[in-house]
Amino acid sequence: MKDPILRVVNLKKYFPLRRGFIETLLSRRRLYVRAVDGISFNVGEGKVFCLAGESGCGKTTTARLILRLIPPTDGKVYYKGVDIFSLKGKELKRVRQEMQMIFQDPYQSLNPRMRIFDIVNEPLDINRKDLSYEEKREIVYKALEDVRLDPEEVVDKFPHELSGGERQRVAIARALVLRPRVIVADEPVSMLDASIRVSILNLLMDLKEKYNLTMIYITHDLAQVRYLGDDMAVMYLGKIVEMGPVDEVLDRPVHPYTQALISNVPIPDPTLSRKKIVIRGEVPSPVNPPPGCRFHPRCPYAREICRREEPKILEIEKGHYVACHLYE
Amino acid sequence: MRLVSREKVRERMRIYKRSIREFARTYKENKMGIVGLGILLVFVFMAVAAPLIAPHSPREMWLAEPLSPPSKEFILGTDELGRDIFSLLVYGTQVSLLVGLLSTLLSVGIGGLVGLIAGYYGGVVDSVLMRITDLFLILPGLPLMIVLAAILGPSIWNIIFVIGIVSWPSVARIVRSQVLELRERPFIEASKVANASDLRILFYHIAPNVAPLVFATAVLGIAGAILSEAGLSFLGLGDPSHISWGMMLHYAHEFGALEIGAWWYLVPPGICIMLLVLSFVFIGYALDEILNPRLRRR
Amino acid sequence: MHLLEVDSLKTYYYTRKGIVKAVDGVNLHIDKREIVGVAGESGCGKTTLAMTIMRLLPPEARILSGKILFHGEDLLSKTEEEMREIRWGKISMIFQHSMNALNPVLTIERQMIDAIRAHDRKLTKAEAAVKARELFKMVGLDPDRIKGYQHEFSGGMRQRVMIAMALAADPELLIADEPTTGLDVITQSQILELLRRLKDELGLSIMIITHDLAVIAEVCDRVSIMYAGKVVEIADVVTLYKRPKHPYTYLLINAFPSIKSRRRRLEEIKGEPPRLVNPPPGCRFHPRCPYATEECRAKEPSLVEVEPGHYVACHYAHKLNFIMER
Numbered sequence: 001m002k003d004p005i006l007r008v009v010n011l012k013k014y015f016p017l018r019r020g021f022i023e024t025l026l027s028r029r030r031l032y033v034r035a036v037d038g039i040s041f042n043v044g045e046g047k048v049f050c051l052a053g054e055s056g057c058g059k060t061t062t063a064r065l066i067l068r069l070i071p072p073t074d075g076k077v078y079y080k081g082v083d084i085f086s087l088k089g090k091e092l093k094r095v096r097q098e099m100q101m102i103f104q105d106p107y108q109s110l111n112p113r114m115r116i117f118d119i120v121n122e123p124l125d126i127n128r129k130d131l132s133y134e135e136k137r138e139i140v141y142k143a144l145e146d147v148r149l150d151p152e153e154v155v156d157k158f159p160h161e162l163s164g165g166e167r168q169r170v171a172i173a174r175a176l177v178l179r180p181r182v183i184v185a186d187e188p189v190s191m192l193d194a195s196i197r198v199s200i201l202n203l204l205m206d207l208k209e210k211y212n213l214t215m216i217y218i219t220h221d222l223a224q225v226r227y228l229g230d231d232m233a234v235m236y237l238g239k240i241v242e243m244g245p246v247d248e249v250l251d252r253p254v255h256p257y258t259q260a261l262i263s264n265v266p267i268p269d270p271t272l273s274r275k276k277i278v279i280r281g282e283v284p285s286p287v288n289p290p291p292g293c294r295f296h297p298r299c300p301y302a303r304e305i306c307r308r309e310e311p312k313i314l315e316i317e318k319g320h321y322v323a324c325h326l327y328e
Numbered sequence: 329m330r331l332v333s334r335e336k337v338r339e340r341m342r343i344y345k346r347s348i349r350e351f352a353r354t355y356k357e358n359k360m361g362i363v364g365l366g367i368l369l370v371f372v373f374m375a376v377a378a379p380l381i382a383p384h385s386p387r388e389m390w391l392a393e394p395l396s397p398p399s400k401e402f403i404l405g406t407d408e409l410g411r412d413i414f415s416l417l418v419y420g421t422q423v424s425l426l427v428g429l430l431s432t433l434l435s436v437g438i439g440g441l442v443g444l445i446a447g448y449y450g451g452v453v454d455s456v457l458m459r460i461t462d463l464f465l466i467l468p469g470l471p472l473m474i475v476l477a478a479i480l481g482p483s484i485w486n487i488i489f490v491i492g493i494v495s496w497p498s499v500a501r502i503v504r505s506q507v508l509e510l511r512e513r514p515f516i517e518a519s520k521v522a523n524a525s526d527l528r529i530l531f532y533h534i535a536p537n538v539a540p541l542v543f544a545t546a547v548l549g550i551a552g553a554i555l556s557e558a559g560l561s562f563l564g565l566g567d568p569s570h571i572s573w574g575m576m577l578h579y580a581h582e583f584g585a586l587e588i589g590a591w592w593y594l595v596p597p598g599i600c601i602m603l604l605v606l607s608f609v610f611i612g613y614a615l616d617e618i619l620n621p622r623l624r625r626r
Numbered sequence: 627m628h629l630l631e632v633d634s635l636k637t638y639y640y641t642r643k644g645i646v647k648a649v650d651g652v653n654l655h656i657d658k659r660e661i662v663g664v665a666g667e668s669g670c671g672k673t674t675l676a677m678t679i680m681r682l683l684p685p686e687a688r689i690l691s692g693k694i695l696f697h698g699e700d701l702l703s704k705t706e707e708e709m710r711e712i713r714w715g716k717i718s719m720i721f722q723h724s725m726n727a728l729n730p731v732l733t734i735e736r737q738m739i740d741a742i743r744a745h746d747r748k749l750t751k752a753e754a755a756v757k758a759r760e761l762f763k764m765v766g767l768d769p770d771r772i773k774g775y776q777h778e779f780s781g782g783m784r785q786r787v788m789i790a791m792a793l794a795a796d797p798e799l800l801i802a803d804e805p806t807t808g809l810d811v812i813t814q815s816q817i818l819e820l821l822r823r824l825k826d827e828l829g830l831s832i833m834i835i836t837h838d839l840a841v842i843a844e845v846c847d848r849v850s851i852m853y854a855g856k857v858v859e860i861a862d863v864v865t866l867y868k869r870p871k872h873p874y875t876y877l878l879i880n881a882f883p884s885i886k887s888r889r890r891r892l893e894e895i896k897g898e899p900p901r902l903v904n905p906p907p908g909c910r911f912h913p914r915c916p917y918a919t920e921e922c923r924a925k926e927p928s929l930v931e932v933e934p935g936h937y938v939a940c941h942y943a944h945k946l947n948f949i950m951e952r
Binding site: 054055163165166193194195196197198199201202205220221222223224225226227246247250260261262264265266267268269270271272276278279282283 | 667668780781782783810811812813814815816818819837838839840841842843844846863864867868877878879881882883884885886887888891892893894895896898899914950
Binding site for chain 2: 064067069093096097099100101103104105108109110111112113114115122123126127156171174178
């Protein structure tokens with residue numbers, strides 16, 4: 001196998017919990033939100049790697065860590081073999097140009113006081129000082145055409161004059177102007193209407209093919225994972241519980257959580273009857289995660305060992321990993 | 329450095345023109361704003377065209393006719409030195425507007441910078457800057473102004489300085505709270521991913537988003553500054569070489585204008601102060617309504 | 627007679643930017659012990675429809691015409707006083723994001739008691755407390771936790787509390803606006819299960835308003851699809867998903883990726899939903915419809931019954947036959 005373009009090793013991020021003044025006085029112990037708690041995965045070049053999980057599982061924090069928007073508590077992220085957290089100055093700038101992000105909320109990710117042209121042009125303004133204005137304009141227009149917008153029509157507009165779908169296209173155009181190698185997309189269609197979603201998903205797929213991009217796609221929707229993913233990891237409370245090729249994981253899930261998750265995804269087909277796995281309760285707080293396997297309080301198969309020991313992530317079949325005592 | 333291409337400049341101009349047109353359209357619908365702007369324009373005209381409007385020089389003394397009531401010669405009468413009140417009033421507009429604008433510029437400059445830096449960097453920087461701000465905020469404003477003005481001496485520049493230095497903390501607070509909210513927005517992260525420097529994020533992304541609110545507060549601040557100037561001058565701390573409305577009230581009081589019933593000496597500067605302050609307040613509210621999207625009506 | 631019947635209802639908003647035709651001639655009905663889904667994209671008028679039924683519209687909205695018959699009586703001719711009795715007493719509603727609207731400084735019990743006593747003044751506090759515990763049990767919550775505060779409840783539990791409150795006055799119809807949006811998959815599935823159970827056990831009628839066709843397929847008996855202020859198709863859930871007649875319904879269902887198996891590239895729906903200030907003439911879907919003809923651009927189709935219980939608003943309903951390949 002080729003070397004992975006991106007390698008995440010034992011990545012951790014603990015956010016200190018902000019507490020009131022009195023509380024700090026009363027207890028010495030500092031509390032942390034363990035948003036990401038030791039995850040590792042590889043992303044092959046040209047692949048779409050999906051991070052799936054429910055809210056609060058740490059998938060967005062992982063994205064922000066990979067892009068170095070926040071510093072990690074521990075762990076490494078290697079991009080083409082280079083540890084990105086050790087980079088400084090020019091080197092960091094260069095690597096950043098190759099990794100771009102698309103955000104969830106197109107209403108929040110574009111500066112409301114800037115024109116579309118300036119928004120898309122900004123990465124060029126900062127990183128490509130060698131280009132003339134005319135050259136930059138050409139790139140911006142090309143990027144807008146790439147995302148199927150009419151440049152002449154939108155360049156002068158403000159974000160609020162565009163629809164949600166159009167805004168997300170602008171955000172994608174901005175991510176593309178620097179010709180990145182890796183795109184991190186954080187729930188890029190979850191705020192959009194159903195009739196527009198597919199066109200954005202298809203657009204992402206086409207651009208990925210056209211520019212041979214590697215994509216980290218973050219979503220809570222397993223149907224989207226199936227639609228565009230190559231490999232996937234399922235996260236629960238800051239940990240990866242199961243990982244492997246998309247079809248393998250979705251067709252033959254082995255972790256009880258993955259199984260429950262898949263069985264509960266609503267399907268737009270009323271004739272399909274299936275057994276839903278009922279699991280108790282809801283995701284516990286990441287401030288005080290359960291000891292042992294984090295899923296054990298909700299797991300129908302939990303045994304004594306699950307309460308005590310944290311399961312290691314093991315390869316049960318080629319490329320299919322799971323962290324569960326049932327498979328040890 | 330590369331010269332900005334002519335085409336780019338032209339494109340910018342077109343964009344700005346469109347923005348201004350859009351703004352003017354919304355502003356026109358705001359009655360309060362129109363009234364405020366109307367009053368302000370009259371005063372601005374008075375200030376700019378003072379030598380043409382004023383029938384006399386404010387320094388000219390008609391010693392034979394002190395405290396004379398309004399007449400054909402002196403439409404608003406004269407003061408105790410026989411100076412034409414109407415002329416004093418017209419020239420006083422210059423002082424009020426100058427003090428109002430410059431001291432607000434100063435307070436917005438200091439307050440804006442402190443607020444931006446404190447809000448964006450957070451942590452220790454924020455704590456230190458905000459404690460200093462708090463210190464200035466809890467100092468009683470009027471006494472501080474009086475003391476400072478008395479120490480620094482009666483000059484119009486000192487008055488501007490004193491008002492500016494006393495009123496920046498509230499601007500800093502407002503700006504900081506806005507920045508705190510803005511810096512968490514995804515569009516800031518988006519430009520970080522594009523390698524934007526802190527400086528760029530602060531002045532290119534955050535500042536323009538804070539600007540409208542600051543602008544609206546600044547306009548209200550001008551009103552406050554004009555009142556402060558009037559107050560200081562009334563207390564006799566004004567600059568005698570620049571007669572302001574406050575100072576006219578001071579002299580009127582000093583020479584017992586009220587006791588002898590010289591209403592023409594007291595009332596006109598009072599009304600002028602009120603109208604000018606009101607015009608800025610109206611404009612400030614109008615801007616707040618237009619520029620602050622949360623207040624915008626559907 | 628239907629439990630609720632909406633007949634050619636029109637609700638417009640008179641804004642500074644123009645007249646927004648949010649609900650523009652809507653027909654639908656709900657029977658006893660039935661879950662009806664009203665599905666559509668944001669801005670199609672589905673929430674306005676619910677607010678019109680509840681008569682909880684903002685001042686700039688006006689109901690122009692139509693009837694809302696509840697047990698055969700027109701709600702639009704009721705006085706505000708009479709409406710107050712019906713609201714919550716007969717028809718109650720769970721608002722979008724309402725699970726975030728619980729008061730953080732009062733116990734859940736206190737809020738439930740207030741809600742119960744607001745409808746039935748005769749009840750003492752103690753009686754109301756008993757009823758609150760019963761409601762708690764009914765929606766699958768542990769009654770011993772009723773004295774807790776909002777922050778001690780997860781999103782799914784809070785939504786259950788909201789449902790319990792909506793049931794406080796034993797309504798006949800429950801309108802739920804996006805009841806599962808923002809909830810996690812497993813929680814969502816449990817809430818839907820609860821709604822279905824309430825229908826079976828209490829004989830409740832439920833109108834679910836959502837943008838998510840998968841949610842509809844999971845719980846609803848019948849579905850109305852709305853587009854740009856109009857109902858374009860009504861059918862029982864199986865017919866709608868298996869043999870839709872309106873091109874919009876067909877394209878929309880097809881635009882959902884499926885978790886079941888990897889499929890060929892999904893077909894896109896071109897363009898975006900129109901703004902309701904100035905909707906397109908003729909059939910409102912024509913600019914995005916692959917089958918549109920001159921007739922569609924010129925004439926507005928009306929909702930007609932093409933087979934028993936299956937209503938479609940399309941000029942070509944009798945010609946178009948879509949077969950879903952799932």
